[in-house]
Amino acid sequence: MTEDWLGDFPGRWDDRERAAMVALLRRITTERSERELVQQLTEEASAVALLSQRLAPVDLFSAPADEAIAQVMGEIAAWEQDGIQVITLGEDRYPQRLQDVFDRPPLLFARGTVLDEDDGVAVVGSRAVSSEGWSMAAELATRLVERGLSVVSGLAAGVETTAHRAALRAGGRTVAVIGTGICRHFPPENRDLHREVAEQGAVFSQFWPGRGPDRTTFPLRNGTMSGYSLATIIVEAGERSGTRIHARKAVEHGRPVILMKSVVDCTQWGRVTAGKPDVHVARDAREAMAIVDDLLDRPNQLESLLSMTG
Known part of the structure; x- marks a missing residue:
């Protein structure tokens, strides 16, 4: 459930609050410190107040918090002039489903x-994809578009590139959650695809715009992608694939996971994951979409049950 404090923000989460949040995050150096900041904001509900406490003036004539906010507002204006949206936790624009997960990022660039409400299913898998995996990813993305769902993926090579391209060909909305800053392109050959996804859907990054990829960025974005999505379909992945991190995060988030049977047959982590709550195994795209349809029908089933018991 969304934290109660978020309900206090509409109408008063203004440009100063956004700038204060960015200024606070500029001073964060570890993931743990970032989560502590999110917790503090959950309790105090004001980035400006927290920044003012951390930057207490050294004399009566200085206002370091105001100076930091003014500087960051200039940065935000420059980003926005470049077509980059800056979205902080607590704003109405922040994706609602992502707000519900424990490791939600406090800042998104888009x-x-x-x-704010986007019904999408993540389609993810290995960079080194087989011809069967390529066909599976393309078919799944096309069928998701036919159901009016967004196709969520990560703009990486292999399964993810295939899913984005298939969604675009089908005329649907596709969303990329990337493991670099939003001004970077990884792999470089996906520069044009990055632009096309932004034109027909959206590209999100939780990292500073110029940040390149490293061993920490992709696991973090896997968690964000899981939190953004209704469910995740894992098309094809090896024993050491980073996709296993996405699967683990989705289970932690309580989000449904659909494993294609080859993942279960070929990996130890796939077999272990298959035994977790709300993890399903599908032999082909038809079975996977039948599971998606059932997941989409859950709210109706719950409403029907409540009306019967009421």
């Missing part, structure tokens, strides 16, 4: 059309 290009494209941002929807």
